[in-house]
Amino acid sequence: MIDVHYWPTPNGWKVTIMLEECGLSYRIVPVDIGGGDQFRPEFLRISPNNRMPAIVDHEPADGGAPLSVFESGAILEYLADKSGRFLPVAARERFRVLQWVHWQMANLGPMMGNANHFKNYAKNIVDDPVKLEYGVRRFVGEVDRLAGVMDAQLSANTYLAGDDYSIADIVTWPWAMLAARLVDETLWEKFPHLKRWIDAVGARPAVERGRRVGSELGKRELTEAEERARRELLFNQTSDKVRVAREQAARAGRG
Ligand SMILES: N[C@@H](CCC(=O)N[C@@H](CS)C(=O)NCC(=O)O)C(=O)O
Numbered sequence: 001m002i003d004v005h006y007w008p009t010p011n012g013w014k015v016t017i018m019l020e021e022c023g024l025s026y027r028i029v030p031v032d033i034g035g036g037d038q039f040r041p042e043f044l045r046i047s048p049n050n051r052m053p054a055i056v057d058h059e060p061a062d063g064g065a066p067l068s069v070f071e072s073g074a075i076l077e078y079l080a081d082k083s084g085r086f087l088p089v090a091a092r093e094r095f096r097v098l099q100w101v102h103w104q105m106a107n108l109g110p111m112m113g114n115a116n117h118f119k120n121y122a123k124n125i126v127d128d129p130v131k132l133e134y135g136v137r138r139f140v141g142e143v144d145r146l147a148g149v150m151d152a153q154l155s156a157n158t159y160l161a162g163d164d165y166s167i168a169d170i171v172t173w174p175w176a177m178l179a180a181r182l183v184d185e186t187l188w189e190k191f192p193h194l195k196r197w198i199d200a201v202g203a204r205p206a207v208e209r210g211r212r213v214g215s216e217l218g219k220r221e222l223t224e225a226e227e228r229a230r231r232e233l234l235f236n237q238t239s240d241k242v243r244v245a246r247e248q249a250a251r252a253g254r255g
Contacts, residue, residue, distance in 0.1 A: 002026040003056040005043060007033050008214040010174035011109065014072045015053045015079075017210030018170050022083035026055075030217055034230040039245040046070060050242060057082070073105040076167040086167045097161040100153075100168035104175070108146050112175050115139035115182045117235070124231060144183050150176060151191035159197070165204075173201045174211070 002019065004026050006012045019026045031037040031052040038050040047054040047070040055075050060067040061082060069078045077098070080087035088094050118135035126132045150172070153160060160168040177198050180187040188195040201207055222230065233245065 001058050003029050003058070005029045005031045005047065005052050005054040005056075006214060007031050007052055008217055009033075009052075010112075010178065011051075011072045012053050012214070013174040013211050014171050015055065015075050016213040017174070017207050018076050018079050018086070018167065020206035020210040020213075021170065021204075022079060022085050024079065024083060028214055030214065032218065033234065034218065034222075036233055036245055036249055039242065039249040041246065041250050044246065050237075055079075071105070073101050073171055076101065076171050080167050086165065086170065088164075088166075093162075097166045097168045100160045100166075101171050103149075104168070104172045108143075108150075108172060108175050111139055111142040111146060112178065112182060115143045119182060121231065121235065125235065140183055143179055144187070147176070147179050147183065147187060147191050147194055150197075151194040154193035154197045165201075169197075169201055170207075173198070173207065177202060 002024060004012075004015055004019070006015065006028050007030065016026075016028075031043060033052060037043060038047070038052060043052075043054070044050060046056060046068040049070065051070070053072055053075060054068060054070040055078070056066050056068045057078075058066045069075050077087065087097055115136070118132065118139055122132055122135060126135075150160070157163070159165050160172060176194065179194075188198075
């Protein structure tokens with residue numbers, strides 16, 4: 001059994017999609033990131049960067065103690081090795097996939113996260129429209145650029161890493177399918193190869209199932225005060241703030 005420390009966001013969906021694709025049995029452990037669960041001492045022991053997702057495999061291949069992994073790219077690589085699926089073993093093919101996995105982790109995920117922040121959240125924090133506009137332009141521009149990179153790759157390949165569906169597709173799809181919402185809806189006309197791939201991957205039954213996992217979590221309407229507290233928790237994390245949040249979570253018995 002694999003515990004998935006999870007909240008329904010693009011980074012979380014990568015893991016549930018992979019588990020569904022591989023048919024591995026798993027159990028969801030909710031990490032309410034707006035409520036501060038990511039600062040629980042117990043969670044920080046497996047995910048020291050106070051971010052979900054993370055997994056704990058209670059039946060690792062070596063038969064030893066439970067094995068934990070954080071960072072979604074590393075989790076997918078682990079699950080691919082465990083299941084023998086979606087990541088070739090031979091170096092030439094393996095690195096054709098892994099270079100795109102690392103590309104997603106270092107580029108598309110962070111740039112889309114920042115574009116989303118400046119477009120949808122920063123207006124509640126930053127009063128100065130000039131400062132706000134700079135952040136939106138910088139990160140939305142990067143998302144557009146990265147969509148172009150994917151479109152060029154997909155104009156010559158069925159999947160991101162070539163002819164075969166792989167963890168490169170699984171790690172990228174949950175973010176890529178949201179790109180038009182951040183740039184604008186004409187993005188799909190501009191990048192038809194990307195759109196073809198988004199639709200093909202999205203139609204896979206395991207992708208549909210993985211994407212729905214935990215959709216009921218976090219559905220509750222928040223009060224204005226709760227929204228403010230959530231913003232403060234998520235968007236203002238210095239090391240001091242993280243230390244205080246960790247102490248509060250421990251005192252509240254959440255650890
Ligand atoms: N590079 C990390 C990013 C994970 C990440 O940013 N997770 C967010 C939710 S999508 C989170 O846990 N945020 C909690 C926080 O900001 O305190 C991964 O891919 O696993």
